[in-house]
Amino acid sequence: MVSLTTPLCNIGWKAKDFNLLGVDGKYWTPAKAIGENGLVVMFICNHCPYVKAIFDRLILDLAELKKIGINAVAISSNDPTNYPEDSYVNMKKISELKMFDFPYLFDESQEV
Template sequence: MAVSPPLCDFGWPAPAFTLPGTDGKTRTLADIAGAKGTLVMFICNHCPYVIAVRDRILRDARDLQGLGIGVVAISSNDATAYPADSFEKMKELAHELSLPFPYLYDEDQAVARAYGAACTPDFFGFDAGLGLQYRGRLDASRKEAGPPDLRRDLYEAMKQVAETGQGPAEQIPSMGCSIKWKERT
């Protein structure tokens, strides 16, 4: 079922985290933060919404890193119920795609809960002071990639953040598969 997250709560502070990465390193929010801003993406291996735009996510991440934006992807799905999202499978995918950013595993889902992540993909764009400036979509793609000339909403928003410290007033929420939450005991 498709889910959309709430819109941007401007200035909301990025919750700190410490998570293991597919490259064998443990990363914190401070490790990821860029001089001009930070993009925290909640993605996973199996979601058709993510798979449809994976090449665009990689393109935009590289371009944003060139603007001084720190980029990280986090997978928080229940890997017991969704084995394709296991840490081992994340490592395989990160290697296969030569991800240009850390891909971190939120096994206990505490980081996804702290961020209020709702779906994959879910994008959180922060300014240099780690205040939220963007909570919108990558572009107008849905379960299938849209035409290649779609407006790059995420890239344009984070470019604006890098240049001005402010995100756009008008934002369209992302859409994707719901985070696959573990049953609470």
């Protein structure tokens, strides 16, 4: 059953430290990614129909947040063996196609 409610954002929550490879070939940590006023951490994946439905709006909203010093990172933790669309190569393709202006990170170990 699909959830019909959206969880509230936990503003001020401290993200678990991570060091993940981005589709840009760089490794990213929260300290490296954070903006002057904060960091949005998103968990997304390429194959999810709900994520696909919000990609364009998400990109616009994140551009507005960036203007006020809030950066973002997106993390994909899916196993590409089970979801080939979520492979690192396909993450890079989607990032380029949608012109992501934020790091798209691969959590291969699924620890984050």
